[in-house]
Amino acid sequence: MLEDWSRFKEEVISGTEHKKLKIGLGARVYSNRLFPRIVGYFEKHPELEVTFYTEAGLDAYAAIKDGSLDMALDRMPENEIGMEKCVCFAKELIREKQCVLTAPDHPLSKKGKASILDCREYTMLTGLEHSVEDRLLRKTYGEQNITWKRVIRSDSIDTVMKMVKSGSGIAIGPQSFAEYYGVTAVPLVPARQDSLYFACLKSKKKEPEIREFQRYLTTLVSSACPD
Structure with a gap:
């Protein structure tokens, strides 16, 4: 029975359509040593299929607005990127x-x-x-x-x-x-x-995968940078 149950779970998991996420990562994610912890998070969530975009010239916020990215962890200089507050949600992580x-x-x-x-x-x-x-x-x-x-x-x-x-x-x-x-x-x-921000469309903010990942990041930087 245990063998049959294990085989059944493998078949179900392998046949399940994964939720796909496209995430832009800026250089500050690496310099602040966040990337290994981010990878660790997704290792614990095999139901999520993640693609990271790390181009230095990528305008992550334009990509969020046109749907090319689901979310981004990057700098968001005030009054420079031009993110419309009615469209995008952004939370400062590290200043x-x-x-x-x-x-x-x-x-x-x-x-x-x-x-x-x-x-x-x-x-x-x-x-x-x-x-x-x-x-x-x-x-x-x-x-x-x-x-x-x-x-x-x-x-x-x-x-x-x-x-x-x-x-x-x-x-x-x-x-x-x-x-x-x-x-x-x-x-x-x-x-x-300058700041490292988490950003996504407001319309996607409450999607479970995005909401939980954002909460994880907030807790992560709070424990790593209490000040």
């Missing part, structure tokens, strides 16, 4: 100070803090033109009418950070990037903050 990211032996690494003006004589490393990263950088230095000495773009955050580490240029990013990628973070002044 981080923005820093100038440099090689450990870079001249700026010796400073206790750095401004955008301090950065203008160095090569700036950023995302593809018109990407979220690029739009934010333009907003940051556009306020001060700064022209960079040189800009190098890449569609890979790993490539950008390898160039930072080698001393080929500097980048703007959160404190968590420093330890994760082995670079130096110099706090940006005036102080700026």
Whole structure:
């Protein structure tokens, strides 16, 4: 009977149509060490079939609105992405100070803090033109009418950070990037903050799979970052 029951369960499970979820993941998911815990969550939910999208140039919030993604864990700069509050739901998970990211032996690494003006004589490393990263950088230095000495773009955050580490240029990013990628973070002044958000369509917010995953993430970051 036990053997028959085990065989029956395997047949039922294998024949069950899984719920498919498409999730966008930004670089801050990795630098804040959330990804292994996210994978662990879905390992406990075999009824969910998950596809992760991790393109550095992906506009996750546009993808949520057009239905290409079910949800995203990514930055959501205030007044930049243009998420309509009547359409999208977003919950802040982790807030981080923005820093100038440099090689450990870079001249700026010796400073206790750095401004955008301090950065203008160095090569700036950023995302593809018109990407979220690029739009934010333009907003940051556009306020001060700064022209960079040189800009190098890449569609890979790993490539950008390898160039930072080698001393080929500097980048703007959160404190968590420093330890994760082995670079130096110099706090940006005036102080700026950026956040990692959970986001989905409001119409999907109460779907069981999305609701439970969002609750899990909220509990996860609360225990990991009580402040």
